[in-house]
Amino acid sequence: MTSQSRDAEYTMGRSSEETERLIRQSQLYDDVTRRFFLRSGIGEGMKVLDVGSGAGDVALTLAELIGPEGQVVGVDVNADILKTAHSRADTSDFSNIEFIAGDARTLELPDDFDAVVGRLVLMYMADPAAALRHLATRLRPGGIVAFQEVEFTPYLAALHSDTPLVNQLIQWAREVFESSGAHLEMGMGLYKAFVDAGLPEPTLHFEAPMGGPEDWPGFAYLANSFRSLVPLLEAYGIATADELNVDTLAKRIQAEVAASKRPMMLPPHITAYASLTA
Numbered sequence: 001m002t003s004q005s006r007d008a009e010y011t012m013g014r015s016s017e018e019t020e021r022l023i024r025q026s027q028l029y030d031d032v033t034r035r036f037f038l039r040s041g042i043g044e045g046m047k048v049l050d051v052g053s054g055a056g057d058v059a060l061t062l063a064e065l066i067g068p069e070g071q072v073v074g075v076d077v078n079a080d081i082l083k084t085a086h087s088r089a090d091t092s093d094f095s096n097i098e099f100i101a102g103d104a105r106t107l108e109l110p111d112d113f114d115a116v117v118g119r120l121v122l123m124y125m126a127d128p129a130a131a132l133r134h135l136a137t138r139l140r141p142g143g144i145v146a147f148q149e150v151e152f153t154p155y156l157a158a159l160h161s162d163t164p165l166v167n168q169l170i171q172w173a174r175e176v177f178e179s180s181g182a183h184l185e186m187g188m189g190l191y192k193a194f195v196d197a198g199l200p201e202p203t204l205h206f207e208a209p210m211g212g213p214e215d216w217p218g219f220a221y222l223a224n225s226f227r228s229l230v231p232l233l234e235a236y237g238i239a240t241a242d243e244l245n246v247d248t249l250a251k252r253i254q255a256e257v258a259a260s261k262r263p264m265m266l267p268p269h270i271t272a273y274a275s276l277t278a
C-alpha cells in the first residue's frame with residue numbers, strides 16, 4: 001500500500017442497491033466492529049467522529065456503545081447516502097447522532113473528540129497517513145484512533161481447484177478494486193499509516209466472517225456486492241453483467257460451497273487502534 005496522487009473512484013458505486021448492500025455488510029461485520037471498538041476503549045459518554053459513515057451502520061453501533069451521554073458525529077463525502085443514514089438514525093432509539101456531508105479531511109470539525117474511527121474508508125483515500133495525521137488533530141489529548149480496513153491478500157487462501165466460481169469472483173473483485181485505485185491491502189497498511197501519521201504503533205487484530213449453511217447471509221451479500229461492481233467491471237472491460245448473472249449468483253455460490261464442502265470466506269478485515277498521549 002503506497003500513497004497515490006488521487007483518491008480511488010468509489011468502486012462500489014452510488015446506487016440505492018449499494019446503500020442496501022452496505023446495510024447487509026454491516027450485519028456480517030458488525031460483531032467484528034463492536035468488539036474492536038470495545039477493545040480500543042470506546043465507551044459510555046464519549047464524543048466520537050465516524051469518518052465515511054455511509055448508510056450509518058458504524059454510527060449506530062457507536063451510539064449504542066457510548067450511551068445517551070455520548071455523541072456521534074458522522075461524516076461522508078456522499079450527501080445522498082447520508083439521507084439514508086439520517087432516516088435510520090431518526091427511526092432508531094438514539095437521539096445523539098449527527099451527520100455532516102463533506103470530505104473528512106477538509107471539513108471544519110471540533111477538536112475535542114474522544115475518538116476518531118472509520119470502517120472501509122482509508123482504502124479510498126490517496127494518502128491514508130496524511131488523512132490520519134489530520135484527523136488526529138480533531139482529538140483531545142489521550143484520544144483514540146480506531147480504523148477497520150480490508151486486507152485482500154489472505155482472501156487468496158479461499159482459492160481452491162474445487163471452487164472455480166469463487167476463484168473467478170475473487171479474481172474479478174481484485175482486478176476491479178485495483179483498477180479503481182482503491183488500496184486492497186489497506187488492512188496490513190494500517191500499521192504504516194498510523195506510524196507515518198506520527199501516531200503510536202497500533203494494536204492490531206485480523207478477522208473474516210465465514211460460512212456454509214444455505215441460509216448464511218454471506219451468499220446474498222457477495223452477490224449484491226457484485227451487483228454494485230457491475231458498472232465498473234464493465235467499464236474496465238473485466239467482466240460483463242451477462243457473465244456475472246447476478247440474479248442467480250448467490251444460489252450458484254452456495255451450490256458450489258455445498259458440493260465442494262469448502263466454506264465461503266468474506267473479505268478479511270484488519271482493525272487497528274492507538275491512543276494519543278494524554
Ligand SMILES: C[S@@+](CC[C@H](N)C(=O)[O-])C[C@H]1O[C@@H](n2cnc3c(N)ncnc32)[C@H](O)[C@@H]1O
Binds near residue numbers: 010022052104124125
Ligand atoms: C465502503 S463505504 C463504508 C461505509 C461505512 N463506514 C460502513 O462500514 O458501513 C465508504 C464510505 O466512505 C465515504 N468516503 C470516502 N472518502 C471519504 C472522505 N474523504 N471523507 C468522507 N467520506 C468519505 C464514501 O462516500 C462511502 O460512503
